[in-house]
Amino acid sequence: MASFVDLVFILVVVIDLFLLASSRLGAAIRTVAIQGALLAALPLLLVGEGHHLGHALLLAGGALAIKGAFIPWLMFRAIREASIRREMEPIVGFVPSMVLGGVGVALAFAFSSRLPLPSAGAHAFLVPTALSTVWAGLLLVVTRKKAVSQVLGFLVLENGVYVFGLLLSDVMPVMVEAGVLLDLFAAVFVMGIVMFHINREFSSLDTEKLSALKD
C-alpha cells in the first residue's frame, strides 16, 4: 500500500511537469482532471487508524466530483465556446518552464524536510508534492498568455493547496474543506463567464491585449 501512495504522489508531480510542457489545451485539461481524480483518492489512501473514515470519504467524493468531473467539463465547454485549441506563445517557453518546474521540484524535495511543519506521521512525499504542485501552478499562472491556461494554472495551484490541506485533514472541519472546494468551484465558474465575455468582446482570449486597453 505504501508504494502505491508513493506512486500517486509521484504521478501528481509528473503531471505537473507534463502540464508545464504541454501546449495543447485539451490534453492539459484532461491531465488536470486526472490529477484531480488522483488527489481525490489520496484521503482514502492516507486514512489511518483512529481517523474518521466518513470524513475521508466525504472529502474524496467532493474532490472527485468537482476536481475530476465538473471543472474539466466547464473548461472543455469554455475552450469549445472560445474555439481555441492550443497555447501558442507563452511568455516563458515550454522548455524553460519545464526546466524551472524541474528545479522547483528538486528544491521542494530537497528542503521540505527542514520546514517547521506538523509533518510527523505524514507521508514523506506529501509536503514536497504539495510544494512542487503549488510552484508548478504558480509558473503556469504567471507564464501563460491565454486565459484558459491561466485558469488551469490556478487549478493546479489549488490542487497543491489541497494536498497541503491533507496534512491537517484531522484537525480541519468538514465545513472548511467544503468551503474551499466551493470557493474553487465559484472561482472557475466566474472565470468561465469572464472568459466567455472577453472572447465575445475582443474575439481573442489573449490577456496581453487586455493590458493595452485604453478608453
Next chain:
Amino acid sequence: MTPPMLLLRTLLHLAALLAVPPLLLGVVNRTKSIFAGRAGPPLLQPYFDLAKLLRKGAVYSRTTTWVFRAGPIVGLAAVASAGLLLSMGGAPAALSFAGDFVLFAYLLGLARFFTALAALDTGSAFEGMGAAREVTFASLAEPALFLCLLVLARATGTLSLSGMLGPALPGAWGTAAPALLLAAISLFVIALAENSRIPVDDPNTHLELTMIHEVMVLDHGGPDLAFILYGAALKLFLFGAILSRLVLGRGDGALAAEALFFLGVAVFAVAVGVVESVMARLRIVRVPQLLVGASVLSVFALVLLLR
C-alpha cells in the same frame, strides 16, 4: 559456475549480440505492418537486405577522404565494443570495471561522431544539415542518458554496468521502485531518440526537410551501408538489452534468465513498433522539448533517491 561453462556462456552471448539485432528490426517492422493491416516483410528481411548490400561494391566520390571510408567501420566497431560492456541473460558482461558506464556512453558517442564526420566529409550541404541536427539532439539525449545511469548507480550502489543491471537490481526495485520506473520511462524515450525512431525521426522516410539520421548516410552504399544499418540495429539491441534487464531483472536459473532476457528485448521491439504506429513524428522544434522532458524526469528520479 565453472570457468569453462562461464566462458562458453559468454561466447554464446557474444554470438547472440552479433546475430540477433537485425531480427529486432524485423520485429519492429512486423509490428508496424500488423498495425497498418499489411502482411509486411518477412521477419528475416533485414538479414536479406544486409546480405544483398554486402555483396555489392562501393562507390566513393573523389572529393571524400579516408574519413568517409572510416565512418561506417568505426561506427560499427564502437557500437559492438559497447555491447561487450553489457551483461545479457545470466552470465556477466565480457568486460566490466567500475565506471564503465562512462565508456559505454562515449563509445556510442564515438560512433555518432564518426558518422557525423563522414557525413561532413562528403561536402554536401544536405548531409551537413543532417549531421548538425543529429549532434544537436544527441547533445540533449546524452545528459538524459547519464542521469538515468546515475539513478541506476545510486539505486544499486555500484559503478559498473554489470553491477547496475545485476544482482543488486531486485533489491533496488524493492526500495526505490518509483525512481527506477521514472528512469526506465526516460530511458525508453532516449532509446527512441538515439536510434532515430518515431517520434524523433522516421527511419523509413526520405523527405529532405525532416530527415535526421538517414540524411547522413545517403552517400554510403554497398558494404558501408550494410555496416551502418547493422550498427543501427546493434544500437537498438543494446538499448533493448538495458531496458530488458532494468525492468525484468533476471530470472532464477540459467535458462529462465536467458528466456526472460530475450523476451524483454522482444517486448522492447514490439513497444517501439507500437509507438511508431500510434504516434506521429514530432516537429523538429518539439524534439528538444521531449528530450529535456526525459532529462527532467531522470533528475526527478535522482532527487527521489537522494533525499
